[in-house]
Amino acid sequence: MNPTVRNVLYVVYGLAFGFTLSRSGAADFNYIQKMFLFEDLQLYGILASGVVTAGVGLWLVRRAGRTITGDPVSFSSKPVNRGNLVGGALFGAGWAITGMCPGPVLVNVGEGKIYALAAFAGVLAGTYLFGYLYAPLQRTFGLPELPAEVQGAAAGD
Amino acid sequence: MDLPFGTMPLILNDMQPLHWALSGAILGGITVLLMATLNTQLGLSTTFANFCALGSDLPYFRRSSLRVGGRWRLWFALGLVGAGVLSAVLGGGWTPTWNLGLFDTQVGWGPMGKVAWMFGGGVLIGLGTRTGGGCTSGHGLFGLATLQWASLRAVLSFMVVGIVTANVLYRVIF
Numbered sequence: 001m002n003p004t005v006r007n008v009l010y011v012v013y014g015l016a017f018g019f020t021l022s023r024s025g026a027a028d029f030n031y032i033q034k035m036f037l038f039e040d041l042q043l044y045g046i047l048a049s050g051v052v053t054a055g056v057g058l059w060l061v062r063r064a065g066r067t068i069t070g071d072p073v074s075f076s077s078k079p080v081n082r083g084n085l086v087g088g089a090l091f092g093a094g095w096a097i098t099g100m101c102p103g104p105v106l107v108n109v110g111e112g113k114i115y116a117l118a119a120f121a122g123v124l125a126g127t128y129l130f131g132y133l134y135a136p137l138q139r140t141f142g143l144p145e146l147p148a149e150v151q152g153a154a155a156g157d
Numbered sequence: 158m159d160l161p162f163g164t165m166p167l168i169l170n171d172m173q174p175l176h177w178a179l180s181g182a183i184l185g186g187i188t189v190l191l192m193a194t195l196n197t198q199l200g201l202s203t204t205f206a207n208f209c210a211l212g213s214d215l216p217y218f219r220r221s222s223l224r225v226g227g228r229w230r231l232w233f234a235l236g237l238v239g240a241g242v243l244s245a246v247l248g249g250g251w252t253p254t255w256n257l258g259l260f261d262t263q264v265g266w267g268p269m270g271k272v273a274w275m276f277g278g279g280v281l282i283g284l285g286t287r288t289g290g291g292c293t294s295g296h297g298l299f300g301l302a303t304l305q306w307a308s309l310r311a312v313l314s315f316m317v318v319g320i321v322t323a324n325v326l327y328r329v330i331f
Contacts, residue, residue, distance in 0.1 A: 010236065013190060015237075020184055027241075028167045028168055029168060030165060030259050033259050040164050041160055042164075045178065045181065048181065050180075050184040051302050053184075053185025054188040055302040055304075057188070068194055071196055078296070079307060080307040083288045084289050084308075088310065088314030088318070090289070091311075091318075092285070092314060094280070094282035101282070101292050105279070107244075110238040110241020111242070111245050112254055114268070116275070118274075123205050123283040124208055124283065125276070125280050126283020126284040126285070127208075127287055130217070131209060131213065134216070150216040150217075
């Protein structure tokens with residue numbers, strides 16, 4: 001597919017995905033807290049509906065083995081390691097504190113929530129910190145090795 | 158049975174939320190479309206690594222999977238920010254706001270307190286999602302939908318800790 005068409009499609013999907021996050025409660029501070037407090041089940045419903053829809057659809061795509069334009073599809077499996085649990089825990093705390101997960105941080109910035117800019121800066125800083133500390137974190141949590149192409153400069157230690 | 162779904166207006170212009178089943182179907186549907194049209198696995202936390210890769214030469218950010226293969230996330234992110242603007246404009250108007258709902262009524266800190274709170278929480282999100290290998294989209298939607306063990310572990314971990322954190326914050330401390 002033409003690269004420009006691909007990029008336009010990514011923007012269009014982002015618009016639809018973000019608009020739905022914005023209007024469903026998934027990018028709403030109160031809905032996030034009420035989910036964790038079990039006072040409103042909206043977001044549990046969204047996750048369940050989303051996983052079932054994606055599960056059926058992706059199963060069909062995998063079975064077809066090709067995109068609708070005939071290119072092969074590739075599903076890569078996510079690495080299982082101690083990082084899943086430890087990183088998941090850090091993210092869970094951050095999600096409850098900010099009331100935003102990574103996609104909704106961007107949606108909230110667009111909506112005009114001024115404090116979302118601080119969350120954006122924080123996520124960027126945390127991501128950079130991870131990159132800076134990659135070597136020790138990789139050893140501690142059994143994360144994947146960096147590919148050979150970037151092995152030239154020693155990472156963080 | 159009367160379970161509480163969508164019981165309150167959104168912070169954004171006091172709008173009523175869309176139905177949960179429809180919302181989930183759209184989010185799941187786009188996850189499928191990304192794969193079915195562009196051979197792309199949904200995963201949004203890595204977007205922040207793409208941003209870092211624009212300005213950092215640390216080895217972790219120099220991977221071609223990030224610099225070349227991951228470029229799509231920057232376009233998707235443009236859509237996400239644009240969607241926030243569009244959602245506000247079409248739904249009563251775009252107005253910059255510090256309104257933070259439950260935080261305002263129970264914690265009550267001003268703008269500088271909110272900035273510190275959000276920055277600190279954001280650092281946990283950035284560090285946590287990279288260490289955990291994904292967030293609510295990559296692990297929660299794509300990973301669970303493709304029955305991945307890593308994703309189930311991450312989702313259980315972030316849900317449990319999120320539940321504990323929110324309960325401690327709003328039922329014990331504040």
